[in-house]
Amino acid sequence: MSELVLGVVGWGRLGTAVHDLARAEGHEVRVYASRTLPNPRTEAAPDVVVDCSAPAALTGVAELCHHWRRPLVQCVSGLDEQQEAMLSRLGRSVAVVAAPNLTLGNYLLSRAMRCIAEVVTTMARAGVTGAVPEAAVFERHPARKAHRPSTTAVQLSGLWTSLTEHEVSDVASLRAGDSVSDHELRLGWDGQSLALMHTVGSMRTAAAGAIGIAAAATHLPVGVHHAHDVFDQMLAVMGGDGGKDQR
Amino acid sequence: MSELVLGVVGWGRLGTAVHDLARAEGHEVRVYASRTLPNPRTEAAPDVVVDCSAPAALTGVAELCHHWRRPLVQCVSGLDEQQEAMLSRLGRSVAVVAAPNLTLGNYLLSRAMRCIAEVVTTMARAGVTGAVPEAAVFERHPARKAHRPSTTAVQLSGLWTSLTEHEVSDVASLRAGDSVSDHELRLGWDGQSLALMHTVGSMRTAAAGAIGIAAAATHLPVGVHHAHDVFDQMLAVMGGDGGKDQR
Amino acid sequence: MSELVLGVVGWGRLGTAVHDLARAEGHEVRVYASRTLPNPRTEAAPDVVVDCSAPAALTGVAELCHHWRRPLVQCVSGLDEQQEAMLSRLGRSVAVVAAPNLTLGNYLLSRAMRCIAEVVTTMARAGVTGAVPEAAVFERHPARKAHRPSTTAVQLSGLWTSLTEHEVSDVASLRAGDSVSDHELRLGWDGQSLALMHTVGSMRTAAAGAIGIAAAATHLPVGVHHAHDVFDQMLAVMGGDGGKDQR
Amino acid sequence: MSELVLGVVGWGRLGTAVHDLARAEGHEVRVYASRTLPNPRTEAAPDVVVDCSAPAALTGVAELCHHWRRPLVQCVSGLDEQQEAMLSRLGRSVAVVAAPNLTLGNYLLSRAMRCIAEVVTTMARAGVTGAVPEAAVFERHPARKAHRPSTTAVQLSGLWTSLTEHEVSDVASLRAGDSVSDHELRLGWDGQSLALMHTVGSMRTAAAGAIGIAAAATHLPVGVHHAHDVFDQMLAVMGGDGGKDQR
Numbered sequence: 001m002s003e004l005v006l007g008v009v010g011w012g013r014l015g016t017a018v019h020d021l022a023r024a025e026g027h028e029v030r031v032y033a034s035r036t037l038p039n040p041r042t043e044a045a046p047d048v049v050v051d052c053s054a055p056a057a058l059t060g061v062a063e064l065c066h067h068w069r070r071p072l073v074q075c076v077s078g079l080d081e082q083q084e085a086m087l088s089r090l091g092r093s094v095a096v097v098a099a100p101n102l103t104l105g106n107y108l109l110s111r112a113m114r115c116i117a118e119v120v121t122t123m124a125r126a127g128v129t130g131a132v133p134e135a136a137v138f139e140r141h142p143a144r145k146a147h148r149p150s151t152t153a154v155q156l157s158g159l160w161t162s163l164t165e166h167e168v169s170d171v172a173s174l175r176a177g178d179s180v181s182d183h184e185l186r187l188g189w190d191g192q193s194l195a196l197m198h199t200v201g202s203m204r205t206a207a208a209g210a211i212g213i214a215a216a217a218t219h220l221p222v223g224v225h226h227a228h229d230v231f232d233q234m235l236a237v238m239g240g241d242g243g244k245d246q247r
Numbered sequence: 248m249s250e251l252v253l254g255v256v257g258w259g260r261l262g263t264a265v266h267d268l269a270r271a272e273g274h275e276v277r278v279y280a281s282r283t284l285p286n287p288r289t290e291a292a293p294d295v296v297v298d299c300s301a302p303a304a305l306t307g308v309a310e311l312c313h314h315w316r317r318p319l320v321q322c323v324s325g326l327d328e329q330q331e332a333m334l335s336r337l338g339r340s341v342a343v344v345a346a347p348n349l350t351l352g353n354y355l356l357s358r359a360m361r362c363i364a365e366v367v368t369t370m371a372r373a374g375v376t377g378a379v380p381e382a383a384v385f386e387r388h389p390a391r392k393a394h395r396p397s398t399t400a401v402q403l404s405g406l407w408t409s410l411t412e413h414e415v416s417d418v419a420s421l422r423a424g425d426s427v428s429d430h431e432l433r434l435g436w437d438g439q440s441l442a443l444m445h446t447v448g449s450m451r452t453a454a455a456g457a458i459g460i461a462a463a464a465t466h467l468p469v470g471v472h473h474a475h476d477v478f479d480q481m482l483a484v485m486g487g488d489g490g491k492d493q494r
Numbered sequence: 495m496s497e498l499v500l501g502v503v504g505w506g507r508l509g510t511a512v513h514d515l516a517r518a519e520g521h522e523v524r525v526y527a528s529r530t531l532p533n534p535r536t537e538a539a540p541d542v543v544v545d546c547s548a549p550a551a552l553t554g555v556a557e558l559c560h561h562w563r564r565p566l567v568q569c570v571s572g573l574d575e576q577q578e579a580m581l582s583r584l585g586r587s588v589a590v591v592a593a594p595n596l597t598l599g600n601y602l603l604s605r606a607m608r609c610i611a612e613v614v615t616t617m618a619r620a621g622v623t624g625a626v627p628e629a630a631v632f633e634r635h636p637a638r639k640a641h642r643p644s645t646t647a648v649q650l651s652g653l654w655t656s657l658t659e660h661e662v663s664d665v666a667s668l669r670a671g672d673s674v675s676d677h678e679l680r681l682g683w684d685g686q687s688l689a690l691m692h693t694v695g696s697m698r699t700a701a702a703g704a705i706g707i708a709a710a711a712t713h714l715p716v717g718v719h720h721a722h723d724v725f726d727q728m729l730a731v732m733g734g735d736g737g738k739d740q741r
Numbered sequence: 742m743s744e745l746v747l748g749v750v751g752w753g754r755l756g757t758a759v760h761d762l763a764r765a766e767g768h769e770v771r772v773y774a775s776r777t778l779p780n781p782r783t784e785a786a787p788d789v790v791v792d793c794s795a796p797a798a799l800t801g802v803a804e805l806c807h808h809w810r811r812p813l814v815q816c817v818s819g820l821d822e823q824q825e826a827m828l829s830r831l832g833r834s835v836a837v838v839a840a841p842n843l844t845l846g847n848y849l850l851s852r853a854m855r856c857i858a859e860v861v862t863t864m865a866r867a868g869v870t871g872a873v874p875e876a877a878v879f880e881r882h883p884a885r886k887a888h889r890p891s892t893t894a895v896q897l898s899g900l901w902t903s904l905t906e907h908e909v910s911d912v913a914s915l916r917a918g919d920s921v922s923d924h925e926l927r928l929g930w931d932g933q934s935l936a937l938m939h940t941v942g943s944m945r946t947a948a949a950g951a952i953g954i955a956a957a958a959t960h961l962p963v964g965v966h967h968a969h970d971v972f973d974q975m976l977a978v979m980g981g982d983g984g985k986d987q988r
Contacts, residue, residue, distance in 0.1 A: 136670030176630030383917030423877030
């Protein structure tokens with residue numbers, strides 16, 4: 001990974017972690033406070049903008065990226081519909097990566113879910129009764145996280161439904177305990193269950209994902225991309241056919 | 248699934264559960280006590296033999312299947328090397344399914360492990376440091392289960408090593424709690440972890456797997472097959488290409 | 495425990511389990527459907543009434559107990575304030591045991607919580623900073639359980655607050671998985687955590703608690719009693735001073 | 742807590758954490774490498790010695806404390822019988838605190854176990870069948886921890902046996918995952934279970950316990966004391982009668 005100029009919005013936990021790690025990895029980092037964003041006409045553009053602030057900053061951040069014609073890695077979760085629409089509009093002029101969860105483990109959890117869903121829906125279509133399990137998503141974040149459920153939990157739940165055409169029975173949230181987060185997919189059949197549990201213990205883990213995706217974003221075409229699709233493409237490049245399960 | 252004549256060896260928990268469920272599903276079931284196996288010359292052959300007894304019975308069970316020319320579903324775990332060799336020899340004359348774990352959940356756990364291993368080894372080969380996690384396997388069975396670790400845990404551990412070329416850090420066993428079993432794969436990276444946890448709460452779950460595999464075994468070619476390969480083939484038949492992850 | 499005549503209201507899961515177990519233990523059991531309660535003037539009174547039906551039946555059940563002058567073990571959870579007030583009024587004429595959770599494990603979880611709260615509040619009063627942990631309660635019931643959080647979870651949370659004068663950070667509910675229930679108290683300090691997790695896997699467990707409390711209720715004075723206070727008294731009788739921690 | 746002069750043996754993880762935290766709290770700290778212990782005739786004595794090194798250093802450490810007539814807080818786990826005997830001999834001349842686990846959470850887990858054991862043994866003595874649960878202990882430490890099971894797990898298991906006169910069904914160890922450790926007591930009855938799970942995520946947590954116990958040790962009489970007895974006494978001093986469960 002060659003050196004980047006990273007523009008980071010927000011001095012919160014994630015912004016600080018991205019700053020610290022990117023500096024340690026030899027990148028140039030410019031952190032912008034979300035309330036005093038730079039003037040894109042007078043301030044030189046970074047290679048990519050990583051938004052680690054809050055939903056309210058999105059209007060200004062989108063303007064920045066649009067004027068600079070620089071890709072945006074959007075790490076803020078809890079966007080409302082209007083803000084999602086704003087991302088879509090921005091995606092007409094630059095590459096936007098929607099990245100509410102930046103960790104390898106979340107990507108692997110989603111991949112494993114796809115793999116399981118593939119088997120059980122094949123069985124169901126072949127007439128095996130009871131093949132599709134009851135599914136539920138549980139997530140935990142520290143008490144200071146206000147909105148619930150987390151965007152990651154909503155996406156896991158939505159992915160399950162799109163893969164299996166079955167709604168999850170519940171998406172539950174607990175606000176307690178340490179940083180950073182737990183996300184759990186619970187699958188239950190008659191007489192057995194399978195749980196996939198992802199725990200992030202360090203903000204540095206999310207920061208590493210953000211930097212990796214920011215580097216990839218500089219090569220992405222205009223449009224809105226999901227972080228997992230970017231991971232898919234990175235793997236395909238790495239492995240030739242590495243994005244596919246080869247068994 | 249058309250009606251079968253099932254020969255079940257052993258009146259233990261699993262044998263009894265297979266008997267009860269197979270009867271309820273309309274199959275004919277003959278249960279043989281492991282110490283007084285029938286004479287294959289005078290007793291009519293079932294369609295398939297399901298061994299639910301103990302390692303010590305294997306010599307007699309193998310003779311039965313060889314004389315009857317009937318497939319064997321071998322559900323007994325904890326076989327030693329000599330007994331594994333006996334299965335291989337039997338595999339020259341009939342179809343043998345090595346099935347120490349008969350549950351859908353165990354199959355899905357293995358599939359998910361393959362899917363995850365594929366990603367992390369692709370990353371590692373591309374030079375991403377720290378992509379392959381520390382892996383460990385934990386299993387729990389009730390206190391009455393003597394040998395440890397379980398064959399299923401050993402196989403999960405071996406599968407991880409064969410997929411990633413990394414040894415697991417530990418295979419740990421706890422002997423306590425209720426029937427039937429827990430098996431857990433723990434993956435740890437710097438700052439995050441992913442656990443896959445399979446719990447079987449009912450012997451009926453294993454029995455359902457045994458009957459499904461027994462039905463499939465009547466169509467298998469001579470040779471030793473692993474239960475998961477049989478599941479793979481069943482899925483391929485069900486889905487056309489359903490045995491492959493299509494994403 | 496001598497033989498009882500148990501009047502059970504409701505033919506649901508708990509009512510059926512109480513009926514089956516009480517019969518097996520040699521008690522006489524009369525089950526009343528909640529919509530067609532008997533006429534207390536013409537029907538002979540049982541020794542004790544165990545209400546396993548639903549909040550809506552309470553008016554009729556309270557009338558029954560009042561006229562019969564027989565104790566009520568109230569196992570229904572999710573009562574509203576008006577229904578709680580009805581229990582209080584009934585407690586003027588007969589013994590009422592409020593028993594939303596009838597299991598030994600729930601009692602032990604509460605006892606352990608008291609024991610822990612005693613230590614940390616003593617430390618806090620002595621000026622040790624950070625001694626009182628962040629507390630949270632998590633509960634899980636199958637998807638068919640409508641109301642959330644469970645009465646048991648609310649009581650655990652309320653007990654923590656009354657013991658420590660600290661609010662819990664969250665009471666979270668998941669509706670998924672098997673019968674019967676999980677209840678978990680999570681305590682978190684800087685750098686360490688302690689979780690107490692109670693799992694009930696069989697309705698028979700709750701039924702056993704109901705029968706034990708019903709037997710005790712026949713000796714209780716008029717008034718409203720909490721199931722845990724009844725356990726305390728049963729232990730005090732058993733052990734002399736067994737209700738107190740003697741260390 | 743007034744300022745102490747702490748002598749710390751060993752520059753490992755715990756020794757370093759004790760050094761850093763004690764300095765931050767305003768104590769004077771002298772760290773001795775376990776292979777080049779000071780000469781007690783020429784080097785001034787600290788107020789208390791905290792041994793954070795390894796079993797092999799015990800002979801030298803015991804000599805130091807004996808000559809200095811200073812209390813020893815022994816944090817090293819995995820001592821053999823001979824080394825335990827050495828501690829006993831040292832306990833004739835100075836106060837020795839055997840402290841293989843220094844955390845508040847471990848103390849609270851043991852207190853909760855006592856509280857639960859008190860109830861179930863009272864029930865068992867009164868003739869309630871099935872009151873005493875099957876118990877098992879599970880512990881996890883990172884792969885680098887060589888000996889298994891941990892001393893803490895052995896002590897939890899021994900405490901259960903001494904309280905209930907029942908052996909635990911298993912003490913299981915997993916060597917994987919992050920620092921510092923998990924210890925879990927699993928109790929199982931017919932149809933329900935209760936688990937108490939203590940997780941330490943930071944070496945600073947253990948260091949805080951070590952410093953607290955070291956301060957207390959300067960007031961202890963000659964003899965060998967268990968860390969939990971010291972906690973009991975500290976609580977009794979704090980609360981008047983706070984060391985007892987007052988319910």
